[in-house]
Amino acid sequence: VSKTSRVVVVGSGLVGSLLALMLKKRGAEVTLLERRTDPRAAGYVGGRSINLALSDRGLLALRAAGIADAVAAVSVAMPSRLIHDKQSQVSRFAYGLHGEAIHSVSRGGLNIRLLDLLDEHGVDVKFGWRCSDVALDVPRVHALDAAGAAHVVDADVVIGCDGAFSQVRQAMRKTDRFDDEQTFLAHGYKELHIQTAPSWDVDGLHIWPRQSHMLIALPNLDRSFTCTLFFPFEGTPSFASLHDVAAARRYFEETFPDALAHVPDFDAQWKNNPVSSLVTVRCYPWSRFGKTMILGDAAHAIVPFFGQGMNCGFEDCRVLVELLDAHDDDWSRAMPAFERARKENADAIATFALENFVEMRDKIADPAFQLRRRVEAAVARVCEKDFTPSYTMVTFRPQLPYADALRQARKQDAILDELLKHEAVRRNPQSDDHNDLYRKTVAAAAC
Amino acid sequence: VSKTSRVVVVGSGLVGSLLALMLKKRGAEVTLLERRTDPRAAGYVGGRSINLALSDRGLLALRAAGIADAVAAVSVAMPSRLIHDKQSQVSRFAYGLHGEAIHSVSRGGLNIRLLDLLDEHGVDVKFGWRCSDVALDVPRVHALDAAGAAHVVDADVVIGCDGAFSQVRQAMRKTDRFDDEQTFLAHGYKELHIQTAPSWDVDGLHIWPRQSHMLIALPNLDRSFTCTLFFPFEGTPSFASLHDVAAARRYFEETFPDALAHVPDFDAQWKNNPVSSLVTVRCYPWSRFGKTMILGDAAHAIVPFFGQGMNCGFEDCRVLVELLDAHDDDWSRAMPAFERARKENADAIATFALENFVEMRDKIADPAFQLRRRVEAAVARVCEKDFTPSYTMVTFRPQLPYADALRQARKQDAILDELLKHEAVRRNPQSDDHNDLYRKTVAAAAC
Numbered sequence: 045v046s047k048t049s050r051v052v053v054v055g056s057g058l059v060g061s062l063l064a065l066m067l068k069k070r071g072a073e074v075t076l077l078e079r080r081t082d083p084r085a086a087g088y089v090g091g092r093s094i095n096l097a098l099s100d101r102g103l104l105a106l107r108a109a110g111i112a113d114a115v116a117a118v119s120v121a122m123p124s125r126l127i128h129d130k131q132s133q134v135s136r137f138a139y140g141l142h143g144e145a146i147h148s149v150s151r152g153g154l155n156i157r158l159l160d161l162l163d164e165h166g167v168d169v170k171f172g173w174r175c176s177d178v179a180l181d182v183p184r185v186h187a188l189d190a191a192g193a194a195h196v197v198d199a200d201v202v203i204g205c206d207g208a209f210s211q212v213r214q215a216m217r218k219t220d221r222f223d224d225e226q227t228f229l230a231h232g233y234k235e236l237h238i239q240t241a242p243s244w245d246v247d248g249l250h251i252w253p254r255q256s257h258m259l260i261a262l263p264n265l266d267r268s269f270t271c272t273l274f275f276p277f278e279g280t281p282s283f284a285s286l287h288d289v290a291a292a293r294r295y296f297e298e299t300f301p302d303a304l305a306h307v308p309d310f311d312a313q314w315k316n317n318p319v320s321s322l323v324t325v326r327c328y329p330w331s332r333f334g335k336t337m338i339l340g341d342a343a344h345a346i347v348p349f350f351g352q353g354m355n356c357g358f359e360d361c362r363v364l365v366e367l368l369d370a371h372d373d374d375w376s377r378a379m380p381a382f383e384r385a386r387k388e389n390a391d392a393i394a395t396f397a398l399e400n401f402v403e404m405r406d407k408i409a410d411p412a413f414q415l416r417r418r419v420e421a422a423v424a425r426v427c428e429k430d431f432t433p434s435y436t437m438v439t440f441r442p443q444l445p446y447a448d449a450l451r452q453a454r455k456q457d458a459i460l461d462e463l464l465k466h467e468a469v470r471r472n473p474q475s476d477d478h479n480d481l482y483r484k485t486v487a488a489a490a491c
Numbered sequence: 492v493s494k495t496s497r498v499v500v501v502g503s504g505l506v507g508s509l510l511a512l513m514l515k516k517r518g519a520e521v522t523l524l525e526r527r528t529d530p531r532a533a534g535y536v537g538g539r540s541i542n543l544a545l546s547d548r549g550l551l552a553l554r555a556a557g558i559a560d561a562v563a564a565v566s567v568a569m570p571s572r573l574i575h576d577k578q579s580q581v582s583r584f585a586y587g588l589h590g591e592a593i594h595s596v597s598r599g600g601l602n603i604r605l606l607d608l609l610d611e612h613g614v615d616v617k618f619g620w621r622c623s624d625v626a627l628d629v630p631r632v633h634a635l636d637a638a639g640a641a642h643v644v645d646a647d648v649v650i651g652c653d654g655a656f657s658q659v660r661q662a663m664r665k666t667d668r669f670d671d672e673q674t675f676l677a678h679g680y681k682e683l684h685i686q687t688a689p690s691w692d693v694d695g696l697h698i699w700p701r702q703s704h705m706l707i708a709l710p711n712l713d714r715s716f717t718c719t720l721f722f723p724f725e726g727t728p729s730f731a732s733l734h735d736v737a738a739a740r741r742y743f744e745e746t747f748p749d750a751l752a753h754v755p756d757f758d759a760q761w762k763n764n765p766v767s768s769l770v771t772v773r774c775y776p777w778s779r780f781g782k783t784m785i786l787g788d789a790a791h792a793i794v795p796f797f798g799q800g801m802n803c804g805f806e807d808c809r810v811l812v813e814l815l816d817a818h819d820d821d822w823s824r825a826m827p828a829f830e831r832a833r834k835e836n837a838d839a840i841a842t843f844a845l846e847n848f849v850e851m852r853d854k855i856a857d858p859a860f861q862l863r864r865r866v867e868a869a870v871a872r873v874c875e876k877d878f879t880p881s882y883t884m885v886t887f888r889p890q891l892p893y894a895d896a897l898r899q900a901r902k903q904d905a906i907l908d909e910l911l912k913h914e915a916v917r918r919n920p921q922s923d924d925h926n927d928l929y930r931k932t933v934a935a936a937a938c
Binding site: 228 | 671724
């Protein structure tokens, strides 16, 4: 096995495209198979892709691929959450302790940028080729082209980056002892586009938390916003309970009046934009025979509430390339090393993402939770080395594995529980009077 | 919809055969599709089917189908566990408080008996027909016959009883929001047949508990035994660590000497009998469109350590028929009622089965555990109405839902924890001196 391996990547989404580019840059012969048509010719199929928040883990991988600048140019910095209450009052909460930002990017725009880079580097991308099966041990991909003609693609290595409902994972399911789980949320989502909302700041992620559900809006480069409603499928209120457009409009009037004001074509959008579901995928192992593997959503799809799906997938690419370096490009050793190293991190970010949904839609508007966050920030300021808010660990500490962040977050939760028992802390978390208490409590928990 | 529905059942294993018979008896037109050839012509494919323990839940369903007597005639009663230690000493432990027995049956023999009954009742069984896809909403089954010819079978209702790797569930996976999980144990199993072991009692289930693993043996009608080794795939010892037959034989000499003595053809059997894996399946929902459903292992495969897989599947059949009665044979109402009623019970027996593996292979030989069992029996004797050992609830209380049994078992575990704190109880659990304490503790827990 050498750097000049013939690699077939299945799926030219964000992760597949980035991986293909990174492997090509280090000398592999890469073929990329994509079920869909070329988005540059056909126009990107939108209407159901949440705008993405690119953060430091994703950027670290893009930097490793040498393309961070190209991507930064098409993103909008969001240093804050902007919380809209029912009275249309907006409050601002910083994401980081020092003004750090996450970055709104258009999935379609970023994907097209990556495809252009693939062209520049001479990667062979076959659009309209649907992977129908994979012989994992050969390895060999069976594919049907747009005209329905059958093709067989042999390679040294096959990598499935084909998303939550991966065809490559499907082939792995047929092998013995393949653990596999797909779990759907009781919530779905619907996108609404806002052409212009002059009164809204563009330097933040807008959130309308409403306990059982929420609306969010991410700014685009042209100052438009992509809104997403996360809403239960069943119950009251739910997509099922809003029987028609008029009912949906009434619900928005009561619940999101300042958002509705900026959607003049609400009725048409509500009717035409689909409701999509949200799935978590957990499986193991992620490779077979040292020849075929899956990564990104194909191996560990998560819900979008920590803004880490793409970032985690990009991190996969970075880690895989590092392991290829470490194992002299021996894929049969790099693949098991990769799945062993990454599995607990994928599980951890899946947990973070599920928990953050509750935080975003419900707790964030709760005074007790806001107090907790203030205490967290105060402790983090005093004990900078030993205590880092979990949002910061996940989003702004790209070298810290997700699983370590989760373990640390659990410890810190216990510390906050402890500190919140003190009335003086609750009254004024930021007071320097507590610095000793904060230091002692954090130090005690470290033992 | 009426009793004369056209029903297609996929899979003529134990559950599919029983369900087809029950539906036919109440007036449906039933077609049964079976991937394998007729076992009566070809000989049953053994070597990897654990002997089955039929118990009261299965018997209750067979009675509802009017065939309990026919089955009882081909089973061997096992009122006890017979525990073999490393010195080949055997200890007897009763399963029930009053001599209740479970019943060893041959999977193949029972299946053939059911197929004969299907013939008698005029059910159309198509052997060698492999279900390749299901149009869930029509409903319609696409199948390939033994010659490879494609068939389309339309029906009013399609029911998948096609096992843990169900093709019908596979079709359901392609619909939105279908939760699905398959999880494998780190242990596999290998069968060994013992032609004769004159010194062994035939009225019990033999167990060689060895902490990380175990051997079991179930008696057959002809006084032969079917042995099954449950053993880790990896680690030491494991199927992987026993590199060849000689190593396996040495391991048996040390660990299961009295069993090895009765397997003169050990080398051939070790080499020829496959190692199979053990899977738990959890999914939901179990029906789509009120027209297609799954039950038995297809919906909720479990590991075999509580002897409840078949019993639970037979109970599915009984409950489904009761719900058809309750809903005037309206399948579109009976199906959702069935999945709502059964899901928590399937989850509960899956949990019981996983936990019982640890008990059988490890705890059962542990003095602390045996003491706990003695306390349990003593409390059950004193508080007969309010305290029932969990083995009894699962195995000998066929009207008690599994989920209720699990909730009750958790409560009783806490009661036993409490009672085992008393030194006098630990010294002599059966003493009547404790009767008041037992009654008071049980009564307090009921509040």
